[in-house]
Amino acid sequence: MKDGPDLARIAALIGDPARANMLTALLAGAALTVTELANESGITVQTASGHLARLAAGGLVEARMSGRHKYYALAGPEVAGVLESLLGLAAARGHLRHRPGPRDEGLRAARVCYDHLAGAAGVQLHDSLVARGHLLLGQDGPVLTEPGRAFLAGLGLSLAPSRRPLCRQCLDWSERRNHLAGALGAALLQHMLGQTWIRRPEGGRLLQFSDQGRRAFDAAFPPVQAECAPAARSATRART
Structure with missing residues (x-):
């Protein structure tokens, strides 16, 4: 052995x-x-x-x-990260249990991954923070910069001390790109729930934006054009 x-x-x-x-x-x-x-x-x-x-x-x-x-x-969150990555691998290899339906479309748009935002919205949040210099991608994962801390303070978000990593990337199973996990990812999701930008119907994984919440989310985390986000794409390729 x-x-x-x-x-x-x-x-x-x-x-x-x-x-x-x-x-x-x-x-x-x-x-x-x-x-x-x-x-x-x-x-x-x-x-x-x-x-x-x-x-x-x-x-x-x-x-x-x-x-x-x-x-x-x-x-723990490390178990959730492994499961989400395996879901991404299964989707990438075509191992799907059923054909996509309306609920699947909603989950692909925005969902909970353990305690942070995932789906297309989660990837948008991650890429927007990277593109504007709020997160710096390094070999050990994303690092919150001083402009990033100032941005969070402007949102009214304060980070409590935690034993968890502050920032961590999680490979999104539907987008097959990274979204933001760690203590910061969890804090941002709780902030959006508290601001009623999004809601969780019946406490499941699905997240739904209100019209006002979607506008507020896009203003805080503007979508990044594909050609403007090489760092986010290269980080994903490095992990696959």
Whole structure:
């Protein structure tokens, strides 16, 4: 047996269809009960409990107690990042489970990836920050610049100290380009929810902009023309 991380074990945990469905459901960032996850996967509660025990033992999910109820959530943002990247790889290789429909179009436009904005809107936010010098792309990921901090202050957004990386790139499964994750990505999503630019119908992954919110978002994070964003594209290519 070779030394080092056991990739096969992690791949086997994610690779089961029922477990993959449960992990995808948890990408919304909410903690769900065994019954809710069983419904997401189309399996019995007893079978779901067995799958969740394996995912918890493998460090991919964690159980949380609230009174007499037990909820399950992803074990951290790094797990969410891996899942989102795998979704991107599956989409890029044509491994799709069904034909696109109206809901898919909405998810491609704007959705939650664990705790930050993803989809076309998430990529727009990332590329706009890079193009205007608010984020500097380096070998270790994006870095918030002083103009970027001033920009955030102008939005009325203050960053609380966190043990998480401030800025991190996450490969978007539908756009196949990077969106912004990390503590900053999470703070920006909460800011937009607090400003009612966007809403989360039924607490799922889908995000919907109000008309006023879309105008405010485009003003804060103007779309970048493709020819003006070579840095964003090169960063994506470097990671693929």
